Amino acid sequence: MNIPDLTVIEMIALFALGFVMVVAGGVGFMRSNPVLMESRHRLSLGVVFAAAGFMFVAGIGVHFTGSSNTSFLKGQMQRASQCELTSESAHPEARGAGSGVISRQIVACMRTAGYNWSERTAQCQDAPVATNGYCYEPVAWFDRAVTTTQLMFD
Incomplete structure (x- = not known):
């Protein structure tokens, strides 16, 4: 396996780890409820969670497709x-x-x-x-x- 192949595997692993961290952190943060202003409505929980996930995926996507470490x-x-x-x-x-x-x-x-x-x-x-x-x-x-x-x- 050459270096670019290893970099791709590392990026995929980091992407998966980061996504799990967003999910776990987002759910834990929303349960403590400081961001939702005392609202326990499922839709608002879903919107905040979806926004956090979207920002993470978009950020990783920009890094992944523009990084000099992955030379595609x-x-x-x-x-x-x-x-x-x-x-x-x-x-x-x-x-x-x-x-x-x-x-x-x-x-x-x-x-x-x-x-x-x-x-x-x-x-x-x-x-x-x-x-x-x-x-x-x-x-x-x-x-x-x-x-x-x-x-x-x-």
């Missing part, structure tokens, strides 16, 4: 650049020749790294070339889900 989209861009450098270094005579050797090797390198070619994103449709990191989609479902989420905010 940034890592994909870096990997595309590495594949480009490797391909151009292996075939210096093919640069600018229009033979497509470098492009095919970049796509093959990305496939080996766990990415498939995909022209679905708007950023790829603007420039559908092998060197465009937006033109790849992670094979792993979790990485794909996080990357898709990051693309919505990019």
